[in-house]
Amino acid sequence: MGSVAREIKRKLIIKYFFVTEFVTICFVVFLTSSNFATGYGHRATFELNFLFSQWLCITVYGFVLVALRFSEKDNRSLRLLLFTIIILTGAILGTLLGAAFDFDRRDKDFLWIIIHPELFFQLVFLGISLGTIIGLSFHREEKILIAKAHLQEEELKRLANEKKIMETNLRILLSQIEPHFLFNTLTSAIGLLDSDLKRGKTMLLNLTHYLRISLAKSRRSNNSITKEIEMIEAYLQIFALRMGDRLQYTIDIQEGIDHLLIPTMLIQPLVENAIKHGLEPAIKGGAINIRIRTNENYVRIEVADTGPGFHKNSKLGVGLSNVKERIDILYSGAGRFVLDENQPSGLKAIIEIPYDQNNGDSGR
Amino acid sequence: MTRITAIVADDEAPVRKHLLTQLLAVWPDLIISGEAENGPAALALIEKLKPDIAFLDIKMPGFSGMDVAKRVAGICRVVFITAHDEFAVEAFESEAIDYLLKPITEERLSKTAQRLIESITSSRRPPIHLPDIIARIMADMQRNKASDYLQWVKVPYQDGIRLVSVNDIYYFQANLKYSKAFLKNQSPLINLSISSLSKELDPNVFWQIHRGTIVNISYIDKVSTSKTGRGLIKLKDRSELLTVSRPYLHLFK
Numbered sequence: 001m002g003s004v005a006r007e008i009k010r011k012l013i014i015k016y017f018f019v020t021e022f023v024t025i026c027f028v029v030f031l032t033s034s035n036f037a038t039g040y041g042h043r044a045t046f047e048l049n050f051l052f053s054q055w056l057c058i059t060v061y062g063f064v065l066v067a068l069r070f071s072e073k074d075n076r077s078l079r080l081l082l083f084t085i086i087i088l089t090g091a092i093l094g095t096l097l098g099a100a101f102d103f104d105r106r107d108k109d110f111l112w113i114i115i116h117p118e119l120f121f122q123l124v125f126l127g128i129s130l131g132t133i134i135g136l137s138f139h140r141e142e143k144i145l146i147a148k149a150h151l152q153e154e155e156l157k158r159l160a161n162e163k164k165i166m167e168t169n170l171r172i173l174l175s176q177i178e179p180h181f182l183f184n185t186l187t188s189a190i191g192l193l194d195s196d197l198k199r200g201k202t203m204l205l206n207l208t209h210y211l212r213i214s215l216a217k218s219r220r221s222n223n224s225i226t227k228e229i230e231m232i233e234a235y236l237q238i239f240a241l242r243m244g245d246r247l248q249y250t251i252d253i254q255e256g257i258d259h260l261l262i263p264t265m266l267i268q269p270l271v272e273n274a275i276k277h278g279l280e281p282a283i284k285g286g287a288i289n290i291r292i293r294t295n296e297n298y299v300r301i302e303v304a305d306t307g308p309g310f311h312k313n314s315k316l317g318v319g320l321s322n323v324k325e326r327i328d329i330l331y332s333g334a335g336r337f338v339l340d341e342n343q344p345s346g347l348k349a350i351i352e353i354p355y356d357q358n359n360g361d362s363g364r
Numbered sequence: 365m366t367r368i369t370a371i372v373a374d375d376e377a378p379v380r381k382h383l384l385t386q387l388l389a390v391w392p393d394l395i396i397s398g399e400a401e402n403g404p405a406a407l408a409l410i411e412k413l414k415p416d417i418a419f420l421d422i423k424m425p426g427f428s429g430m431d432v433a434k435r436v437a438g439i440c441r442v443v444f445i446t447a448h449d450e451f452a453v454e455a456f457e458s459e460a461i462d463y464l465l466k467p468i469t470e471e472r473l474s475k476t477a478q479r480l481i482e483s484i485t486s487s488r489r490p491p492i493h494l495p496d497i498i499a500r501i502m503a504d505m506q507r508n509k510a511s512d513y514l515q516w517v518k519v520p521y522q523d524g525i526r527l528v529s530v531n532d533i534y535y536f537q538a539n540l541k542y543s544k545a546f547l548k549n550q551s552p553l554i555n556l557s558i559s560s561l562s563k564e565l566d567p568n569v570f571w572q573i574h575r576g577t578i579v580n581i582s583y584i585d586k587v588s589t590s591k592t593g594r595g596l597i598k599l600k601d602r603s604e605l606l607t608v609s610r611p612y613l614h615l616f617k
Contacts, residue, residue, distance in 0.1 A: 183447035184376070187466035191382030203378075242376045280375070283402045283425045310518055310525060321515045324529045339516065339527035 004153070008145045013065065016138050023130060024057040048102060055098035056091075060127045063090025064135040071139050087135060091127025095120060161329065168326050177215075178272075188242045203241045210234040214265060225292060225299075226258040232267055232290065239275055246285025247275070253292045260299060260355055263330055269319040270303035270349045278307025278346055286346070299355050304348040309341055320349065327353065368484055371398040371413060373406035373429065374421035374445060379466065383419060383445070386468045391477045403427035410436045416484055419464070422446045430498050437494040441483065443476060451508055455501040461494075513566035517545060519552035528552075530570070534583045534599050535606060536561055538576030548601060571615055573597065573608040587616050 030036070031049040067086040070079060099113035113120050185207055192200030213231040229251060236249050271288060279286045286306035293300045320339065327335040335353040342348040370387075374380045380399055387394055397413045400406035403426035410418055410432070418440050420429030430452075433442040444463040446452060456463040462476055516527040534546045538558045544551050556564075562572045572578045579597060586598040587608070595608030595616055608616065 179448040183466050184379070187382055187447065187468075188376055188378035190467050191376075191378035191380070191385070194385045195378070195381045200378075242378060244377055246375075280423070281425055283404070285425075310527065321529065321531075324531065328531070337529075340521065341524040341526070343524075 004149045005146055008142060008149065012138055012142055012145070016064075016134055017061065020057050020061040020130075020134060023134075024053045027053045027057065027126075051101050052098040055101055056094040056123065056127055057130060059094030059097055060087070060090045060131045061134060063087060063093070064131050064138065066090075067131075067135055068139060068142075071142075083135065087128055087131035088124075090131055091124045094127050095123040098123070164325075164329055168322060168329065171322050177211075181272075185238055185242065192241070199241060203238060206234045206237045206241075210238065214268070221263060222261040223264045224258060225253065225260050225262055228262060228264065228267060229253065229290075229292075232271055235268065235271060236288070243279070243285060246282075247279060248285075248287040249289070250287070251290045254294060257292065257294050257299070260294070262299060262301075262353065262355075263326065266323060266326065266351065267301060267303065269323050270301075270351075273319050273349070274303055274305035274307065274347070278305030278309075282307055294355070297354050298352045301351040301353075302348060304342045304346060306342065306346040309346045323349075323351070327351065367393065367395050368417065368481070369395045369397045369413070369415040370417035370419060371400065371406070371409050371415045372396060372419045373400040373402075373409070373424065373432070374419075375401050375424050377401070379421070379445075382466075383464075383468060386470060386473050387477075390470050390474045394477075403429070403432055406432045407435060410439060415440050417441050417443060417480055419443050419445055422449060422452060430502055434495045434498045434502075437498075438492050441480060441491075442494065443480070451505055452501065455504065459497050459501070461497070514561070514564040517554050517556065519545065519554055521552075530565060530580070531582075533580055534602060535577060535579040536570075546602070571612070573606060573612045573615070575609065577606055579606060 028046065028049045031053065032046050063086050067083045067090075070082045070086075095113065096111065100111070102112075113123075185203070189200055189203045189207065192203055194200075210231055213227060213234070233251065236247070236251075240247050240249070267290070271290070274288045279288070289302075289304045291300075291302040291304075293302075324337045327337045331353055336351070338350050340348045340350060372380050372383055372387075374383065380401075384396060387396065394417075397415050398409045400409045401424075403424045405426075406418065406420060406424070406429070418432070418436065420432055420442055422429045422444055423446070424432075429442075429444055433444070436442070442462070444452070444456065444461065445466060445468070446463060447466040453463060453465070455461075462479065464472060464476060515530055517530060517533070518525050519528050520526075528545065528547065532547055534548070536543045536545055536554075536558060538544075539553060541557060542553055542555050543558050543561060545554050558572070558576055558578060561578055562570075565578065569580060569582060570578050571581055573595070579599070583599045583601075584597055585600045588596050588598075590596050590607075594610060595613050597606040597608060599606065
């Protein structure tokens with residue numbers, strides 16, 4: 001924001017310089033065409049008036065810019081006081097300077113104008129008016145432009161965030177219809193239908209169940225723990241049938257928290273990762289243990305496997321990064337996702353997300 | 365004429381059952397002399413039984429079907445089975461290597477069977493150049509996977525290890541042979557050098573700004589120039605300034 005504000009200020013300084021110049025020229029024309037100051041021994045030639053006006057107006061403008069530096073001060077009356085003092089000083093100094101450069105004065109007394117208080121005060125008043133008008137409109141325009149730029153930036157941020165959410169949603173959608181999973185499951189189902197009709201049917205029913213919940217959910221962002229776990233169980237059942245005794249699993253949920261809402265498809269990638277990188281590469285298979293607990297403010301979800309853990313996993317990857325990114329976006333820093341070593345072996349993924357106790361809602 | 369024999373290797377029993385059923389329907393004369401459920405078992409089985417054909421699932425525990433194929437070329441002909449692996453399938457197509465997609469259709473399987481019968485009855489010699497081709501395909505696949513950037517780094521945590529997402533790391537600083545990762549509130553040592561990090565991290569997010577510093581550009585707050593002409597980076601939430609040495613200054617132009 002800082003550089004944008006500076007850029008706006010720079011543009012306005014130039015703009016209002018030209019405004020001041022315009023006023024100066026008007027003033028010159030006025031002085032030249034009227035006999036405003038002629039009564040005090042001032043010769044109303046264009047050059048003399050031009051010099052005089054330039055000195056007056058530019059000095060005032062310079063002081064306006066100084067005064068605007070204090071426009072950020074919080075205290076309103078202090079701000080007003082500072083502004084008044086500075087503009088007044090500018091007007092007096094400008095008038096004195098302008099008068100001092102009126103070379104035509106025979107006596108060459110630089111402060112000649114002081115002995116004509118009437119003229120002096122009129123000029124100072126003109127300077128104050130100019131300073132006040134320029135200062136206030138400058139300040140107002142600056143505020144408006146900065147607010148606009150701010151709004152634009154917010155809008156950009158919002159759009160970027162929206163884009164991010166859409167991207168992750170798309171990735172979730174793509175991950176739940178992962179072709180490898182689908183084709184392998186269908187192949188296994190076909191194989192089972194040839195040999196064990198009952199288990200084949202169970203497999204297909206589980207697949208249907210998993211697809212129904214996970215696909216319906218992509219349109220909503222939250223789901224109760226019950227529903228979410230129902231889907232995870234269907235998913236694990238499918239793998240239990242496919243992998244036989246190479247897969248064991250436990251699901252342990254604290255009592256009374258089934259109704260709490262959690263983001264959809266948050267646990268599934270962790271389970272998928274545990275199977276893909278933890279159990280499938282192991283000849284003997286292994287176990288997946290899912291645990292959900294709450295404390296006062298957080299839901300804590302753990303997915304642990306007994307696979308090779310970090311050591312072999314050079315490309316432990318995109319699925320887990322997606323989860324991390326989603327938690328960062330959804331909870332803007334209030335959620336946590338870490339991967340720890342599981343004891344005695346394997347990987348333990350831990351999610352901690354805040355939830356609102358009143359409506360059981362966790363997040364948006 | 366001796367009967368043609370084959371073994372079937374897949375880690376999922378129902379999939380083996382599926383393949384056997386299809387084979388029985390399409391090629392009733394084929395003798396299935398054994399089944400295996402992982403890479404090492406498949407290899408042992410082939411070496412023991414010396415079948416004419418091995419149907420090998422690509423993704424198996426222990427080691428993959430391609431690893432098995434590399435070692436048994438010359439002993440038997442290989443047919444790969446895969447559910448979905450675009451990269452491998454493309455490679456098989458271009459190298460005319462036999463493969464089957466799961467679920468296996470009778471139509472496709474009978475084509476494969478025909479080709480195998482022809483090849484076995486005509487020459488009786490399995491192709492010997494296969495290991496080289498497979499090794500090349502595997503290297504290509506590896507390279508394809510290696511393009512994934514480093515996402516997680518190991519840091520010591522309490523008694524064990526924790527993985528930290530690189531997105532949470534503000535910057536890396538060289539520390540002897542290794543480097544230090546600077547997070548919001550901690551700066552653990554990690555066992556990767558700055559030069560290996562600069563190769564493995566996503567260059568769109570992590571910029572090397574100094575011989576010993578890699579910064580996560582999403583945390584940059586301000587960049588300014590010092591009196592000596594070097595760049596200074598101020599990061600969000602952190603007070604220290606990072607120096608951009610001259611060879612890297614162009615990044616910020």
